[in-house]
Amino acid sequence: MRGVVKAFGAVRALDGLDLVVPSGICYGLLGPNGAGKSTAMRILTGQAVADAGSVEVLGHQLPAESKLARARMGVSPQDSNLDVDLRVRDVLSVFARLYRVPAGDRAGAVERALVLAGLSARAQDRAVTLSGGMQRRLLIARALIHDPDLVLLDEPTVGLDPQVRHELWSLILSLREHGATVLMSTHYIEEAERLADRVAIVASGRVVAEGTPDELIRAHAGREVLDVHGSVAELRSLADRARADGLATRQSGPALTYLHADEADGRLPAGRRRRATLEDVFVNLTGDYVE
């Protein structure tokens, strides 16, 4: 995606988004709610058309060649759009046809998807009877029914409990191991940190930083950070002083976090040192608190 702009009325959801996803990796699109991640996903699937800029997916120009691109993509959306009244097997069977899996391969593709999603035992149950985690697995299995080259996962674990989230992370890692390119949007820092080979941090419809998680942390937070706890007035005073000294800080709940603490040469107050994380980078760059 190059210079992609998309507005909905007065709201500019994407404001010159540049995004290049190398093949064969898991690429994380990390941003706060409303950053434009889902709009970018919808443009990639042809369900939204960019007002400006160019979009190319798997060698196909969008929107003109969207259909050819979609044939090689699998999509798991943020909000479930399952045919919940259908049986699990029928859900997969319908999408095997929609994705044009050849007739001779269709039954095998459905069985593989059931195994992948861990839903073989529930194949005859209606999708509506599945738990939230199972439905999410079914969505991902549905996206993989045709063995796609590119998998788009829009907030794949949003709203799920930690146990189910970890199950899905294993599933996503296995996709990458099988050679698929995965583009995953998320606003969970830990998810991006654990799964993504490269991350683009998106805010207000544009990429504000891009690189491997380690590169981003080194560049924007250093090796170590320092958390200082205190009253609101004390922290405000410390933040003012840090600004005057040219030190980068970020507010993190009841604490003030000094970034690049390892490079501060004794100019820091007393506090708790810890390893810098992607969350430090994210909050510093987007100015938002995250889950």
Add this chain to the structure above:
Amino acid sequence: MTGVSSTVRRIEPVSLAAVWIREWIVFVYYWRTRTFAAVVEPVIMLVAFGFGFGKLVSHVEGIPYIQFVGTGAVATAVLFSAAFSAMFDSLYKRRYQRVYDAMLAAPVDVEEIVTGEVLFLGMRAGVYGVAPLLVAFCFGLPPAPAMVLVPLVGVLTGIGFASLGMLFSAAATTFDDLSYVISGVITPLFLVAGTFFPLNRLPGWLRTAAQFNPLYHCVELVRHCAFGLRPGADVLHVGALIVFAVLAWRLAVWRTRTRLIV
């Protein structure tokens, strides 16, 4: 693994087939309720009007009243099954279940979804439309060779009304919005089609307006299939239904696309 060639046609049979299969699988789940609603209502109407008005009105245009209504009720069955399914099901799929969003992530376009669905609903309406005719046989309607054309008339009419239903569905935001359509469009079409009374008793302006009612052309064709074809007039009736179906289909594709692709 998938079979999309490097050149893509606007409407591909493989996409239509996939949309059809989905509709068929859903139909197999719900065929009892859907068939009951689509068939029983016109049949009850036929029996009620037949026995009720039939006691007051013996013949209309030389045809026993119950047979007059029986042939007209074919169009009612087609209208109800095609338009109502298209309106309510597609609104549910678009707005609440978001099935269309899921389908559009696959190599299927809006035009193929709309076309596949209206063809399926049209075919189904053609089958449902035969039910009142079968009941009319029980009330003495004599079988005629041209009656084999009735399902085809039903399919053509059904495609038009399914398209019209999808058009209204795409324009609607909630199910409540469809109440305007039922009261303001479907009911007048249903009443001023010559199903229950001949249109030549209506005021001139209403007779003229009825010529623009697609259901009227369906009623006329079914009656002619039952009581004698009139080739000159019937060609015009078929032409009117084709124009209606094509126009409604194109409008349904356009409006649905504006809803689904932003």
